[in-house]
Amino acid sequence: MAISIFIVDDHYMVIEGIRSLFQHEKNVVWLGHATNAASCLAFLKQQLPDIILLDINLPDKSGIDLCKEIKTLYPTVCVIGLSTFNQQSFIEKMMANGASGYVLKNATQKELMDSFETVMKGRAYLSHEVAQMLRSNEAADDAPVLTRREKEVLELIAEGLTNNEMAEKLFVSASTIDTHRKNLLMKLNAKNTAELVKLALIKKLISFS
Amino acid sequence: MAISIFIVDDHYMVIEGIRSLFQHEKNVVWLGHATNAASCLAFLKQQLPDIILLDINLPDKSGIDLCKEIKTLYPTVCVIGLSTFNQQSFIEKMMANGASGYVLKNATQKELMDSFETVMKGRAYLSHEVAQMLRSNEAADDAPVLTRREKEVLELIAEGLTNNEMAEKLFVSASTIDTHRKNLLMKLNAKNTAELVKLALIKKLISFS
DNA sequence: AATCATATCCCCGAAAAACATGAATTTCAT
DNA sequence: ATGAAATTCATGTTTTTCGGGGATATGATT
Incomplete structure (x- = not known):
């Protein structure tokens, strides 16, 4: 069964890049894209994809907040965070807000396919690089509470x-x-x-x- | 006369994105791509594009250093820096190393076309956003030299x-x-x-x- | 030969920070 | 309303830093 995907990113190149990566992939159906949070939410009222690829940087709202909204409105949708750099704090917030996965924009087609299949099975997916970074970085979130x-x-x-x-x-x-x-x-x-x-x-x- | 371009970026999505943006553009000839500095330099020994789109983040070498090398070896080539975020320090270094322009990865096809034409005329091109940011940010990179x-x-x-x-x-x-x-x-x-x-x-x- | 940067060392006195100990008052949530 | 937490203040001592000086040695540069 084909997996339907929708992408939210304000980078045309990223949208086109992903579209091109999957245009000949029969198991993946491209439902469309949005370049901001508002049009993403508008689209979801019409149609629900299996997976949303969601950039963490959007013009009108952070992808992190949008993720939370999406998961509240449509709990069945899988959200995969999309970012250029692996910044731990973003990743953590994204996952805390219900994202099913997090991949870097330098992901290969295979890696993305992998992430789709993994999250469709209900499991979480993190890019190899991301997972590695998180492990090597259990550094202090032990900030004391200051008055x-x-x-x-x-x-x-x-x-x-x-x-x-x-x-x-x-x-x-x-x-x-x-x-x-x-x-x-x-x-x-x-x-x-x-x-x-x-x-x-x-x-x-x-x-x- | 068509403009030949070559792209260096370790993000498959970006490569595919740009390729797709220009695949129907007759005035732009896609010569190929490289995902690291080494294979970029290898390619340039064979063939010289008019314009190189150069990401500032590469696995084996910073795009900034690569830019310098390219301009030393092939002064006639125009280099356009490519980046997701507009970080002033990168932009300045890139331009100091001989880049002809700097565009963000959220550029539209039109903006990119614009940048190609501008740099081919021998002038510098900065994304609207980048130019704006630089103006608003004359903050200090005045780190002193320490022994x-x-x-x-x-x-x-x-x-x-x-x-x-x-x-x-x-x-x-x-x-x-x-x-x-x-x-x-x-x-x-x-x-x-x-x-x-x-x-x-x-x-x-x-x-x- | 003269200059410059770096690195090393010293003294002094004033200012600031660190450590110890104790205590009064306000604020705020249970 | 009561107790815990936060904010406030004081008095002392010891340690460390800061701001003036100045001195010597070395190696690279010119």
């Missing part, structure tokens, strides 16, 4: 403010800042400010710039 | 070592470390250690973990 104030102080520390400067800025005494600082060192298990800032950036507790 | 020793010390600072600990580890006196430290603060224009570590991570002078 509102601690986050503020952490940001200011990374900007190079001293306790006195922060105290002035936040209208509290320097002792208070000192306490927050000590708690931050404890929570992040850092030996000193230098390590604190590094860990904070790694764990994405503060953002760049 | 071998300074990099070592910087790494250790970020790991949370004190001057004494570093001195022991590097078999020098604490005074030496102190000097390096001061020089680092100067070079990165940081107010203190906290800002130093943050800037070092932003400017990729030290890597995560």
Whole structure:
């Protein structure tokens, strides 16, 4: 039995690329494509494919959110995430939102066929590269929970403010800042400010710039 | 007169996508494709296209380096950079290495045709989105040059070592470390250690973990 | 021969951070 | 309303960093 697929991606080249990969494949039926979330949802009201290939980058909405909506509205549809790079956080969110698989855009026809067959059997599929990356990266999602104030102080520390400067800025005494600082060192298990800032950036507790 | 093109990209979908976009275009002749730098260079020994569409992500070599090599060996060939995202640093490096243009992979057939014609006339072509982004982003790639020793010390600072600990580890006196430290603060224009570590991570002078 | 970058070392004093200990107050969810 | 968590503040001591200096040695460059 043929597998029907629908693709959502704002890259014409990707759409054409996949269409071309499967145009002579009898087991795969190309139902169409959408270049944004809105027209994807509109299409699904008319017709349900077996599999949706869903890019994580769309102009009007993230593919991650769209995935969730699709799975809520049409739980039987299999969604396969599509992305150029294997960014762990995206993959995790995509799978958490009900995706059945995740393949990179450098996938071969065979790999894609594989992914279709696997998810149609109800199992999850991850590109070889993706699976490998995820394994090698059990790195910390062990970010401690910081309070509102601690986050503020952490940001200011990374900007190079001293306790006195922060105290002035936040209208509290320097002792208070000192306490927050000590708690931050404890929570992040850092030996000193230098390590604190590094860990904070790694764990994405503060953002760049 | 028809324009001959050759594409280098490790994404099958992109190759197929572009091929399909131009398969009925009489003014464009598809000479072939390569999925890595080595086979690209091998092809060019046999035949020279007018335009090479060059992905910035290749398995064996960065497209940026490959671009430089190509322009050194065959200065008459026009290289157009290809990328999914518009990352300013890549674009700048690509153009600095002699590329004639830069287009995003979500380009339409028309946009690509446009880029071909523009670069064939000897002018540079940037995707609309890319040009816009570059304008809005004159942010700094002003990473200072650090000496071998300074990099070592910087790494250790970020790991949370004190001057004494570093001195022991590097078999020098604490005074030496102190000097390096001061020089680092100067070079990165940081107010203190906290800002130093943050800037070092932003400017990729030290890597995560 | 003179210059430059790098790396090494030293001293001083002021400023800042780290560590310890204790405690009052507000906020908020159960 | 009660208890836990968060925020606030203080007082001290010790360690580390920061900002001025200045000095020597080496090797590459000109």
